[in-house]
Amino acid sequence: MRDQREQWSVSKCAVRCSQCDKPFEDRETVTSILTFVDGNFERIDYGSCTKDLNNILESNAPHAVSIWKTTFYTPSVEEKSIPKENVESLLRERMRAERPEDRDIIFILAVMLERKRLLIERGVQLLADGFKIRVYEHRKTQESFTVTDPGLRLDELEQVQDEVTILLGGQLRSRPATETDVSGG
Ligand SMILES: [Zn+2]
Structure with a gap:
């Protein structure tokens, strides 16, 4: 039987910190944790503000599929704009x-x-x-x-x-x- 996790999953980076709810700044270092809970992938992103990152990592460890550091880039204007013309x-x-x-x-x-x-x-x-x-x-x-x-x-x-x-x-x-x-x- 296939592992339930063998499914396609696309999860975008959050735009704000899961810890303090502050919007990420451009090029802020973000720690991302992808967890698999109750059959679903869930991505949680923490900003550089997070002091007790080790605790957070530990508490998520049982469900963590992957933990990595990434750089947040503010979405560019092109990505945000809805095509004006159709x-x-x-x-x-x-x-x-x-x-x-x-x-x-x-x-x-x-x-x-x-x-x-x-x-x-x-x-x-x-x-x-x-x-x-x-x-x-x-x-x-x-x-x-x-x-x-x-x-x-x-x-x-x-x-x-x-x-x-x-x-x-x-x-x-x-x-x-x-x-x-x-x-x-
Ligand atoms: Zn934060």
């Missing part, structure tokens, strides 16, 4: 702005939401200039979105997708260089 908010923002130059981006954003099944295509209308109007319905709010389909070629599509990825704060996937990239300098 596909839907960006789509709404760009549609509200009504800038003709956003046409391709708006279309790609709508397609992304369709793939996520947040938008449902409800109709297509062919325009005289060869473009199409696509009508989408928002699955949750039942709003309808009309979006111009500019009929992008594959290479244009990739370019716009890259723009959208950057707008959403993402990283571009590296693509193998094409011959035009090499000669284009």
